[in-house]
Amino acid sequence: MMEAAPMDWAIWSAPVHATLMFVIRDGQILLIEKKRGLGAGKINGPGGKIDPGESPLECALRETEEELRIRVLEPRKLGELHFSMSDFPDILCHVYRAEDFTGTPEETEEAVPLWVPIEEIPYERMWSDDRFWLPLLLMEQTFLGRFVFQGEELVWREVTEGVTIPD
Numbered sequence: 001m002m003e004a005a006p007m008d009w010a011i012w013s014a015p016v017h018a019t020l021m022f023v024i025r026d027g028q029i030l031l032i033e034k035k036r037g038l039g040a041g042k043i044n045g046p047g048g049k050i051d052p053g054e055s056p057l058e059c060a061l062r063e064t065e066e067e068l069r070i071r072v073l074e075p076r077k078l079g080e081l082h083f084s085m086s087d088f089p090d091i092l093c094h095v096y097r098a099e100d101f102t103g104t105p106e107e108t109e110e111a112v113p114l115w116v117p118i119e120e121i122p123y124e125r126m127w128s129d130d131r132f133w134l135p136l137l138l139m140e141q142t143f144l145g146r147f148v149f150q151g152e153e154l155v156w157r158e159v160t161e162g163v164t165i166p167d
C-alpha cells in the first residue's frame, strides 16, 4: 500500500455516480451475487449507476427493487466511496443502510439474494475495498472512503470515519 496519495483528491471528480444499499436485519446482512455488469460474479450490496435526473436515494431504491424485488424502507445514507479506476471511469458511490423492507428478496436476471450472518461476511468474494468500510456501516458510523484500483487490485486507500456525509 502506498504512503502518499497517488493523485490529488481535492480536484478529483467522477464521471460515474452509483449507489449501494445494505439491509441489516436480525444479525444478518442482505447481499447479492451480482450476475452482470461491473463486478459480475462478486458479492456486493444491491445498487447500480444513477440515471440522468435521478437522485442517489431514488437510484438506490430503484436498483434494489430491480435486483431483488423488494422496497427498502427508511434508508439512511452513511457513506461515500470514491473510486479511482485504471480500466473503468472513476466512480462516486453513495452507500445506504436500512433495517426494513417490504416484499421478499428473490433472484432476478441481475442478482441472487444472499442473507449472511454479519460475522460471516465473505470479504474474499467481494471488492477488496469492502473490508475497510463495511464494518463501519455495520456499526452505524459514517465514513468517506477513497480507493485507487489498478485493474481489480486495490493499490491505495484512505477511510475517514465520523464525517458529515452530504445527501
Ligand SMILES: COc1nc(N)nc2c1ncn2[C@H]1C[C@H](O)[C@@H](COP(=O)(O)OP(=O)(O)OP(=O)(O)O)O1
Pocket (backbone or CB within 6 Å): 018, 019, 020, 036, 037, 038, 039, 044, 046, 047, 048, 049, 050, 063, 083, 091, 093, 127, 128, 129, 130, 149
Ligand atoms: C471498485 O470497488 C467497488 N467496490 C464496491 N463495493 N462496489 C463497487 C465498486 N465499484 C463499483 N461498485 C458498485 C457500484 C454499483 O452498485 C455497481 C456498479 O453498477 P452497475 O455497473 O451494475 O450499474 P447498473 O446501472 O446496474 O448496470 P447497467 O449499466 O448494466 O444497467 O458496483
